[in-house]
Amino acid sequence: MRFPTVPRFLAVVVLLSFSVASTSVFAQNQSTAKPKPHVIVIGVNGMELDVIRPLILEGKMPNLASVIKKGAYGKLRTVSAPNCPRVYSTLFTSTHPEEHGVSGFIVGGITANTNMLKEEPIWSILSKNQITVGMANVPATFPVMPVNGYMISGMLTRGKNCEDGVLCAPKLSEVQGGEPVYPPAMKAELIKNVGDFFIDCERMPSAEQLKNHEPEVIDAWLKKVDVIRAQQTKLFDYLLTEHPTEFTWLAQSCEDRTGHWLYPIAPYNAGYNPKINAVRTDAFPNQYVAFDAVLGSILKHIDDKTYLFIVSDHGIKPLREFEQTDPHAHMDHEKTTPVIAKHDFADGDDVPGSFFAMGPGIKQGLRLLGFEASVYDFAPTVLHIYGIEPTKQMHGHVLNEIFESSDGKVAQK
Numbered sequence: 001m002r003f004p005t006v007p008r009f010l011a012v013v014v015l016l017s018f019s020v021a022s023t024s025v026f027a028q029n030q031s032t033a034k035p036k037p038h039v040i041v042i043g044v045n046g047m048e049l050d051v052i053r054p055l056i057l058e059g060k061m062p063n064l065a066s067v068i069k070k071g072a073y074g075k076l077r078t079v080s081a082p083n084c085p086r087v088y089s090t091l092f093t094s095t096h097p098e099e100h101g102v103s104g105f106i107v108g109g110i111t112a113n114t115n116m117l118k119e120e121p122i123w124s125i126l127s128k129n130q131i132t133v134g135m136a137n138v139p140a141t142f143p144v145m146p147v148n149g150y151m152i153s154g155m156l157t158r159g160k161n162c163e164d165g166v167l168c169a170p171k172l173s174e175v176q177g178g179e180p181v182y183p184p185a186m187k188a189e190l191i192k193n194v195g196d197f198f199i200d201c202e203r204m205p206s207a208e209q210l211k212n213h214e215p216e217v218i219d220a221w222l223k224k225v226d227v228i229r230a231q232q233t234k235l236f237d238y239l240l241t242e243h244p245t246e247f248t249w250l251a252q253s254c255e256d257r258t259g260h261w262l263y264p265i266a267p268y269n270a271g272y273n274p275k276i277n278a279v280r281t282d283a284f285p286n287q288y289v290a291f292d293a294v295l296g297s298i299l300k301h302i303d304d305k306t307y308l309f310i311v312s313d314h315g316i317k318p319l320r321e322f323e324q325t326d327p328h329a330h331m332d333h334e335k336t337t338p339v340i341a342k343h344d345f346a347d348g349d350d351v352p353g354s355f356f357a358m359g360p361g362i363k364q365g366l367r368l369l370g371f372e373a374s375v376y377d378f379a380p381t382v383l384h385i386y387g388i389e390p391t392k393q394m395h396g397h398v399l400n401e402i403f404e405s406s407d408g409k410v411a412q413k
């Protein structure tokens with residue numbers, strides 16, 4: 001198998017980034033240019049509407065409830081056998097996994113990385129169009145690539161205690177095998193002002209670690225997840241305050257990680273083990289309550305001129321694939337963790353992602369029914385807000401149905 005070492009779109013971005021690095025990377029006061037739209041995207045790995053809807057009914061997710069009220073939301077059709085790098089790279093490029101090349105966590109025996117990306121990602125297109133870009137903790141962005149702004153890598157970052165980079169959390173200072181921060185000088189600044197944070201989310205415990213110590217191991221793991229989320233919240237707040245960009249993409253991944261082994265399943269579900277599954281039945285819903293607080297801290301940076309997208313790559317459901325000989329078989333996550341919920345079902349429509357949008361010219365209180373929106377539509381819709389045509393490679397369409405005016409024109413253009 002062959003991997004391109006330097007994707008063909010990279011050279012252009014490198015040239016561009018050199019020309020902007022000293023002037024506009026962090027400077028927002030370009031008085032000569034017309035103000036460009038501000039878009040903030042929050043990626044949530046494995047957001048499951050089956051769990052979120054009851055929480056909203058109970059008033060436990062007030063911030064997401066307000067976004068739903070003020071905007072449009074619905075399911076997001078995902079790809080087959082969805083997993084994070086596979087879907088995120090589709091969100092980046094609006095192309096099929098076979099085309100963009102990042103088909104899973106491991107591709108041809110190697111942990112997926114940005115050098116494998118064969119189609120131009122949205123951060124490159126935006127950078128070329130002089131849009132300032134900021135990205136943090138977004139899966140499958142390691143090693144980081146030059147952008148017209150900053151990029152801090154997310155899931156699949158490799159480092160100490162996380163040598164293969166698959167579903168574990170290296171510290172920023174302990175990253176190995178590639179750059180986690182662009183521009184590189186920003187790394188010291190982050191460590192000074194935010195602290196030496198964990199990238200991605202904690203590795204799930206193995207069956208051996210759990211055995212006969214279930215409650216302690218579960219609680220210790222959840223505590224670590226709380227620490228990681230608090231660090232990410234601080235990072236996001238710092239970036240939005242100190243380095244605002246026209247396009248910003250932040251992501252969270254602990255929700256999915258928790259769901260895989262602590263989804264509150266019932267005794268009739270496959271894999272039910274009361275020693276684990278009856279211990280902290282609120283652990284998974286609590287992840288979304290915690291996410292709602294993170295959302296609240298991000299909403300403080302959003303005015304009525306800012307577009308907000310909350311996008312999930314897929315949902316997560318209890319094991320249900322009886323066609324498989326081993327229902328616990330899970331290709332992409334920790335090998336021995338007693339996984340009781342997953343998302344890499346052959347039919348991606350079993351585990352749709354979700355999509356929430358609000359901002360100037362976006363309909364209020366709109367619910368998209370069925371599969372009107374797909375992961376392919378994300379990049380074209382964001383580009384549309386900036387008045388940029390989708391590239392020829394893209395399979396998705398602009399989600400005109402979420403915009404108020406019938407021709408789908410964005411007010412801010």
Ligand SMILES: [Zn+2]
Nearest residue numbers: 046256257260
């Ligand atoms: Zn997962």
